[in-house]
Amino acid sequence: MSIRSLNIAPRAGLGFGLLALMVFGLGAFALLQMSNMRAQSDQVDNNWLPSVMAVGEMSQDMLRLRALTMRLLINRDPQALEQNVGKLNELKSSLGQAQQRYDALIVLPEERTLFDRFKAAEQKYLEFQGQVMNLSAQGQVADAAAILNGEMSPLADDIAVTLKALVELNKHNATLATEAARLVFSDSRVWVGVMVTIAALMTIGLALLLTRSIVLPLAQSLRVAEVVAGGDLTGDIHITGKDEPARLLHALKSMQHNLRDTIRRISDSSSQLASASEELSCVTEDATRGLHQQSLEIEQAATAVNQMTAAVEEVASNA
Structure with a gap:
């Protein structure tokens, strides 16, 4: 369907509607890319960074737990022992809370595997740590030191390695999320520029198409009107479309046709009038010639009468 099949108002509305649609599409694309960047940023803010902090707290609590356990065997002052036991219980509670926070943030299978490995080692470590506390309370420092330096030492090393792996994993994923956000921003800038x-x-x-679809037909209508106004009714008017300029050209074409028919009828009437005038002129000339002939004949008759009168008078005078 040609654009000239639409009137100017719907055509303009369609053009501006397409422009509005393009603006809406561009805005929607920009919002989508911003949402993607926001999603990557939220992953860093709400998952990877809190995960690193939670693992850091667990690592710090484990180090303090190990240090306070060793202090039980070094500082045997009853008051110090009581304080250390209280701190150890607080650390265990804090460690449990940090584990709960981190457990809610786990999203990757390998992260879950490392965390389960940490919890298994931690459970064994805390069991041995409880034995050390009991032996310390009973004054069996040598047995407690044997457990601390024996079974607990490799568990502590394994816990440290596991926590370090968790920290590295979360840092790596935070870096990936940051790079993804940067990549989304870079791609968005390119695509927004292209769009x-x-x-x-x-x-x-669209502006050129809409303008040409209005201006060119109007210019054609103006040229046709000028030609008709100049007296040239022989031109052929080509009409395309169904819009207002097309209807104007239809009206001009009808006017041209009507004027041409009117002038043709006037010309025919003039020709008939000229023929009638010629015939009337011929009749008038014939009548004039007849009258002239009659006038000559009358003059001849008058002359003859005069001659006869003169002859009669002469005869009368001679008699």
Whole structure:
């Protein structure tokens, strides 16, 4: 369907509607990319960073737990022992809370595997640590030191390695999320630039198309009107479309046709009038010639009468 099949108002509405649609599409794309960047940023803020902090707290609590356990065997002052036992219980509670926070943040299978490995080692470590506390309370320092330096030492090393692996894993994923956000931003900048360029070109194209679809038919109508006003009714008017300029050309074409028919009828009437005038002129000339002939004949008759009168008078005078 040609654009000239639409009237100017719907055509303009369609053009501006397309422009609005392009602007809406560009805005929607920009919002989508911003949402993607926000999602990556939220992953860093709400998952990876809190996970690193939670693992850091667990690592710190484990180090303090190990240090306070060793202090039980070094500082045997009853008051110090009581304080250390209280601190150890607080650390165990804090460690449990940090584990709960971290457990809710786990999203990767390998992260879950490492955390389960940590909990298994931690459970064994705390069991041995409880034995050390009991032996310390009973004054069996040598047995407690044997457990601390024996079974608990490799468990502590394994826990440290596991926590370090968890920290590295979360840092790595935080870096990936940051890079993904940066990549989304870079791609968004390119795509938004491309879409803005396309939208600008389409806007220019639509503006030119809409303007030409209105101006050119009006210019054609103006030329036709000027030709008709100049007295030339022989031109052929080509009409395309169904819009207002097309209807104007239809009206001009009808006017041209009607004027041409009127002038033709006037010309025919003039020709008939000229023929009648010629015939009347011929009749008048014939009548004039007849009258002239009659006048000559009358003059001849008058002359003859005069001659006869003169002859009669002469005869009368001679008699």
